[in-house]
Amino acid sequence: MGNRGITLRSEDFSAWYNDVIMRAELADYAPVRGCMVIRPRGYRIWELMQAALDGMLKETGHENAYFPLLIPQSFLAKEAEHIAGFAPQTAVVTHAGGKELEEPLVIRPTSETIIYSMFSKWIQSYRDLPLLINQWANIVRWEMRTRLFLRTTEFLWQEGHTAHATESDAEAEALLILRLYRKFMEEWMAMPVVTGLKTESEKFAGALRTYSCEGMMQDNKALQAGTSHNLGQNFSRAFDVQYQTEEGSRDYTWNTSWGASTRLIGGLIMTHSDDNGLVCPPRLAPVQVVVVPIWRKDEEKSAVLEAGQRVEADLKKAGLRTALDDRESMKPGAKYFEWEGRGVPVRLELGPRDLAENKVVVARRTGGKAPSPMTDIGATVTGVLEELQQQLFEDALERREEHSHRNLDRSGFIELMEGQGGFVYGGFCGGARCESEIKEKTKATIRVLPDSEFRSPEPQDKCMWCGNKAVSEAVWAKAY
RNA sequence: CGGGGCGUGGCGCAGUCCGGCAGCGCGCCUGCUUUGGGAGCAGGAGGUCCCGGGUUCAAAUCCCGGCGCCCCGACCA
Numbered sequence: 001m002g003n004r005g006i007t008l009r010s011e012d013f014s015a016w017y018n019d020v021i022m023r024a025e026l027a028d029y030a031p032v033r034g035c036m037v038i039r040p041r042g043y044r045i046w047e048l049m050q051a052a053l054d055g056m057l058k059e060t061g062h063e064n065a066y067f068p069l070l071i072p073q074s075f076l077a078k079e080a081e082h083i084a085g086f087a088p089q090t091a092v093v094t095h096a097g098g099k100e101l102e103e104p105l106v107i108r109p110t111s112e113t114i115i116y117s118m119f120s121k122w123i124q125s126y127r128d129l130p131l132l133i134n135q136w137a138n139i140v141r142w143e144m145r146t147r148l149f150l151r152t153t154e155f156l157w158q159e160g161h162t163a164h165a166t167e168s169d170a171e172a173e174a175l176l177i178l179r180l181y182r183k184f185m186e187e188w189m190a191m192p193v194v195t196g197l198k199t200e201s202e203k204f205a206g207a208l209r210t211y212s213c214e215g216m217m218q219d220n221k222a223l224q225a226g227t228s229h230n231l232g233q234n235f236s237r238a239f240d241v242q243y244q245t246e247e248g249s250r251d252y253t254w255n256t257s258w259g260a261s262t263r264l265i266g267g268l269i270m271t272h273s274d275d276n277g278l279v280c281p282p283r284l285a286p287v288q289v290v291v292v293p294i295w296r297k298d299e300e301k302s303a304v305l306e307a308g309q310r311v312e313a314d315l316k317k318a319g320l321r322t323a324l325d326d327r328e329s330m331k332p333g334a335k336y337f338e339w340e341g342r343g344v345p346v347r348l349e350l351g352p353r354d355l356a357e358n359k360v361v362v363a364r365r366t367g368g369k370a371p372s373p374m375t376d377i378g379a380t381v382t383g384v385l386e387e388l389q390q391q392l393f394e395d396a397l398e399r400r401e402e403h404s405h406r407n408l409d410r411s412g413f414i415e416l417m418e419g420q421g422g423f424v425y426g427g428f429c430g431g432a433r434c435e436s437e438i439k440e441k442t443k444a445t446i447r448v449l450p451d452s453e454f455r456s457p458e459p460q461d462k463c464m465w466c467g468n469k470a471v472s473e474a475v476w477a478k479a480y
Numbered sequence: 481c482g483g484g485g486c487g488u489g490g491c492g493c494a495g496u497c498c499g500g501c502a503g504c505g506c507g508c509c510u511g512c513u514u515u516g517g518g519a520g521c522a523g524g525a526g527g528u529c530c531c532g533g534g535u536u537c538a539a540a541u542c543c544c545g546g547c548g549c550c551c552c553g554a555c556c557a
Contacts, residue, residue: 004518005492005506012551014550014551014552015550015551018550018551022491029549029550033548033549085556088555088556089555089556110557139557141556141557142555143555143556143557144481144554144555144556145551145552145553145554145555145556150557151556151557155557157557204557212557223557224556224557225557226557227557259557260557261557263557292516294515294516295515295516296514296515296516301515328515329515330515330518330519331514331515331516331517331518331519332515332516332517333515333516333517333518333519334515334517334518334519335517335518336517336518337517337518338518349516349517351515351516352516353516354516361516443553480557
């Protein structure tokens with residue numbers, strides 16, 4: 001345990017993670033097992049994520065809609081792989097209105113079935129395509145083991161569902177979203193991710209192909225942070241989503257679905273936070289800058305508070321999310337600890353000495369503080385926040401590269417996974433047997449077959465595990 | 481479902497072995513003094529000791545049964 005009442009990362013990463021969440025008041029455990037309450041400080045992060053992602057989705061032509069929580073149980077069964085994948089995880093409503101229902105209703109574990117059943121009503125002609133729909137929703141998946149934000153029974157997400165006239169249009173859409181997710185994760189969350197294709201065993205139940213963004217957490221484990229699926233015609237055939245082509249023939253639509261969830265908040269926490277608590281990237285910080293006024297005597301107090309209000313007004317004018325901590329019962333040091341635990345990126349300390357010099361002390365959450373002129377404080381802090389945002393990304397990227405390994409042989413791989421872990425790039429023969437054997441022996445799985453820009457400079461032509469000819473490069477890691 | 485840990489004021493814990501007034505730290509309320517890295521003093525509020533049985537003059541403590549939570553693994557975003 002560190003001196004902040006937070007378990008040290010080096011002692012127990014899981015306990016640290018929970019401590020950070022509790023300290024920052026992001027969430028709390030609900031009465032029902034596996035369920036969580038997202039508290040205001042956590043929900044605000046989600047709202048900021050939503051605003052950013054929603055904007056990006058709208059810019060690329062997607063429209064929001066809302067589909068119901070309850071799905072007829074029979075719908076789920078219409079796509080064979082889908083039902084096989086999700087049936088064990090569903091919660092089912094069997095009684096309502098004091099009576100047993102004729103057909104049980106499934107609480108959505110994802111909305112493909114209800115959405116494509118509606119698409120079949122709405123789509124008649126190639127002129128109706130592409131249909132680009134997104135929804136922000138809650139879903140329920142009955143998990144064996146849950147963790148705050150990372151895996152809870154109920155969670156919030158956006159799920160996009162699109163219908164296209166051709167396979168290549170659908171493929172382009174799936175890749176567009178993958179890039180969009182990556183952009184969001186890098187530019188807003190300051191979380192670098194490796195993108196690529198999931199193997200058959202890891203892909204979404206019912207998809208042709210699944211693409212994924214994988215981040216590396218501070219314990220060197222991978223977090224699947226967003227997935228984008230090319231569904232092919234699996235669901236359009238199951239739900240009879242047909243359209244008339246330009247030539248007059250009939251065809252099934254080509255579909256995609258993709259999602260990113262409140263799990264991202266867990267990723268944000270585990271990417272940046274430290275032993276003093278949450279570190280929130282500025283662009284997603286509920287409070288970006290807090291002003292802490294300092295005074296000894298009453299005559300100082302009024303002058304300092306007045307200056308503090310002026311400073312806060314300047315910050316607000318610069319478009320920043322601010323707080324002025326003018327609580328009288330707390331000493332400045334105590335306030336510092338509190339706001340640090342909450343992850344606020346920048347703190348301004350303002351006392352009589354600073355006031356006399358027309359300055360404020362600018363303190364960064366990641367360390368270091370220095371006086372700065374009060375004039376143009378809005379612009380100054382804006383600049384510091386941009387630097388911090390950039391610095392968090394670069395630090396995370398550097399950490400990921402430090403723990404990314406190439407050219408390991410089988411025994412080196414095993415040794416690494418038994419020790420500190422990390423990402424391992426290497427050749428993969430494509431064999432399901434190698435894949436499952438590796439998982440069994442080391443707990444590591446193929447996170448993705450990486451996109452070209454993440455691949456090793458030298459060709460990976462032999463399977464890292466069996467030594468046979470490789471069909472592609474793969475990235476292995478233990479995962480959340 | 482297996483293994484480990486735990487359930488005692490809001491939070492963190494001691495007390496349980498060996499039964500005997502329900503405690504400590506933090507937080508909370510009131511007042512005064514304080515305020516440049518977790519303030520001090522004084523006064524105060526707050527408890528079905530996870531639940532149900534049993535043993536006993538007497539149970540947080542012993543016995544039997546149950547429930548819940550956290551961590552590790554199997555399932556998964």
